[in-house]
Amino acid sequence: MDMSETNRNKKSEYLKRRFPAKEGFIERMKMLLGEEDAKIFFEICYTETPDYIRCNTLKIQPDELKIRLKRYGWKIKQPFEKFPEVMIVNCNGAGALGKSKEHLLGYFYVQEISSMLPMLVLQPCDGDVLLDLCASPGSKTTQAAAMMGNGGSIVANEVSMGRLGILSSNLERCGVMNTVVTRKEGVAFCNKLLNKSQIRFDKILVDAPCSGEGTLRKSPKTFEMWNKKMIYKIAGLQRRLASSALKILKVGGEMIYSTCTLAPEEDEFIVNFLKKNFDIEILEISLPLKFREGVCEWDGEKLSDDMKKCLRLYPQDNDSDGFFVAKIKKLSDKCLLRGDA
Amino acid sequence: MKFNIMERSKKKRFIEGVSHFGIEKIDETLVKWGSERIRAYSGDFSRDEIGKLRFLLPVEGIGLYVGKDAINKRTGVHEYRLSLDAVSVWGDKIVKNIIDIDEAQEDIWFTGADVDLTEEQVGELNGFVVVRSKKDGDFIGVGKLGLGNVLYSFMPKERRRKVNVIT
Numbered sequence: 001m002d003m004s005e006t007n008r009n010k011k012s013e014y015l016k017r018r019f020p021a022k023e024g025f026i027e028r029m030k031m032l033l034g035e036e037d038a039k040i041f042f043e044i045c046y047t048e049t050p051d052y053i054r055c056n057t058l059k060i061q062p063d064e065l066k067i068r069l070k071r072y073g074w075k076i077k078q079p080f081e082k083f084p085e086v087m088i089v090n091c092n093g094a095g096a097l098g099k100s101k102e103h104l105l106g107y108f109y110v111q112e113i114s115s116m117l118p119m120l121v122l123q124p125c126d127g128d129v130l131l132d133l134c135a136s137p138g139s140k141t142t143q144a145a146a147m148m149g150n151g152g153s154i155v156a157n158e159v160s161m162g163r164l165g166i167l168s169s170n171l172e173r174c175g176v177m178n179t180v181v182t183r184k185e186g187v188a189f190c191n192k193l194l195n196k197s198q199i200r201f202d203k204i205l206v207d208a209p210c211s212g213e214g215t216l217r218k219s220p221k222t223f224e225m226w227n228k229k230m231i232y233k234i235a236g237l238q239r240r241l242a243s244s245a246l247k248i249l250k251v252g253g254e255m256i257y258s259t260c261t262l263a264p265e266e267d268e269f270i271v272n273f274l275k276k277n278f279d280i281e282i283l284e285i286s287l288p289l290k291f292r293e294g295v296c297e298w299d300g301e302k303l304s305d306d307m308k309k310c311l312r313l314y315p316q317d318n319d320s321d322g323f324f325v326a327k328i329k330k331l332s333d334k335c336l337l338r339g340d341a
Numbered sequence: 342m343k344f345n346i347m348e349r350s351k352k353k354r355f356i357e358g359v360s361h362f363g364i365e366k367i368d369e370t371l372v373k374w375g376s377e378r379i380r381a382y383s384g385d386f387s388r389d390e391i392g393k394l395r396f397l398l399p400v401e402g403i404g405l406y407v408g409k410d411a412i413n414k415r416t417g418v419h420e421y422r423l424s425l426d427a428v429s430v431w432g433d434k435i436v437k438n439i440i441d442i443d444e445a446q447e448d449i450w451f452t453g454a455d456v457d458l459t460e461e462q463v464g465e466l467n468g469f470v471v472v473r474s475k476k477d478g479d480f481i482g483v484g485k486l487g488l489g490n491v492l493y494s495f496m497p498k499e500r501r502r503k504v505n506v507i508t
Contacts, residue, residue, distance in 0.1 A: 058430070059429060059430070068477070099502050099503070101447075101451065101474075101479075101481075101502075104451060104500050104502060105429060105479060105481065106426070106429065127385070129385070129386075150383045151383065151384075151385070152384065152385055153384035153385045153386045154384065155394070157398075164401055168401065168402050169499055171402070171405070172405060172406055172426050173426070173500065175405060175426055175429055175430045176405060177369060177381055177382060177383035177384070177404045177405045177430070178382070178383045178384035178385075178404070179384065179402075179403075179404070180382075180384065180386065180391065180394060180400060180402070180403045181400070181401045181402035181403070182394065182398040182399060182400055182401060183398075183399045183401045184398050184399060189398065192397045192398060193397065193398075196397055197393050197394075197397060199390060199393065199394070
């Protein structure tokens with residue numbers, strides 16, 4: 001066992017003592033994964049994720065970036081043949097990635113693989129009109145702009161003034177030119193456009209605020225903050241955000257609903273709610289990653305079988321964070337809801 | 342924030358203002374943001390759609406901040422300045438008024454400090470220059486040449502390197 005592994009083990013043991021998982025959370029994960037897999041889940045949650053970066057193809061091509069980063073003595077892996085812009089970097093020293101010249105110049109974005117999934121699934125392209133409803137810090141907006149080659153149009157919305165600064169600064173660093181940044185609460189944003197304009201979107205990302213069960217490796221404090229009440233409370237907001245967004249999606253357009261949590265109330269339950277109230281189709285997702293299908297039954301409640309088409313990413317499957325993605329196609333403007341859900 | 346899509350004549354004036362770097366054409370729509378800033382927007386939204394968005398929602402940004410069109414308060418001279426990201430995205434258009442700096446100077450540059458240049462580096466250049474890395478050929482910002490061969494830095498605070506760690 002080398003020194004760095006010993007240190008990692010020590011850190012992991014410390015985190016386990018400092019941020020123990022609450023009983024209710026453990027029970028829920030056992031219900032989702034089974035006893036054995038839940039044990040593996042909680043083991044990996046106290047370890048760090050590998051350093052993923054995404055090459056910003058608006059400024060540099062992956063092959064050139066790879067050569068440059070290797071000069072620092074860093075080990076670079078491109079785990080997906082289909083997505084050469086996705087790289088795992090093994091670098092020495094904390095903060096080295098962020099301080100490198102290539103980062104300062106916006107040649108890459110430090111972004112966990114799970115966070116890249118929504119755009120890899122949505123595949124925005126030049127000519128699309130895209131809405132990123134909860135856009136800060138801008139990882140997915142900058143990814144979309146790169147995929148669109150700065151063409152088409154993006155509206156990046158963020159409600160929080162503080163987070164807006166981070167969003168703007170990341171958009172600048174990455175050389176994003178096709179984006180309009182707005183500051184409005186998500187539901188109000190959608191209602192304004194719905195009622196007072198003809199602007200509709202080809203593609204929408206609702207990366208909703210969530211309880212963050214998938215980000216425990218990055219932020220072990222979430223163990224401390226976790227509680228069941230918060231899940232139910234936040235699910236209400238997610239339902240309102242997702243259904244409002246669906247109303248300003250063009251017929252035939254596609255929407256991604258994603259969260260960085262594994263709680264079915266915030267994931268499949270929201271998609272199931274949309275399925276019940278809108279004329280939509282849940283689309284199959286295909287990605288070169290190990291992922292699991294969505295849950296169709298939870299806590300005694302049966303959901304549509306279509307929820308199987310949703311993507312669940314568990315940290316232990318790809319050594320990543322946890323994530324949830326659903327891809328939705330709008331078939332018509334039919335809506336059974338009154339008000340904001 | 343008050344902003345206006347620039348008319349053709351105003352866009353032409355900005356292009357003329359930065360033409361000493363070799364820039365002859367800008368494809369993007371230029372937007373005057375506040376009283377001095379210029380932003381470049383490459384998206385497909387029409388003038389009307391942008392107007393509608395602005396009417397309905399608080400627009401906090403559009404496109405990329407590419408430069409300033411302002412009167413220097415000290416000298417009273419009208420100046421056109423490019424931003425760090427403008428020289429990065431329009432790099433292929435920039436062919437004149439370029440200063441190449443070596444690795445040691447580059448380390449200083451990225452901290453946001455002013456850089457001492459040699460007479461050979463400065464040559465006949467004066468005023469605003471685009472700064473290029475001798476090592477990689479990257480455009481790494483915009484500076485202003487001052488007396489005593491000093492290159493004054495315009496590196497934005499949030500893009501400065503706090504400690505030099507990469508060697």
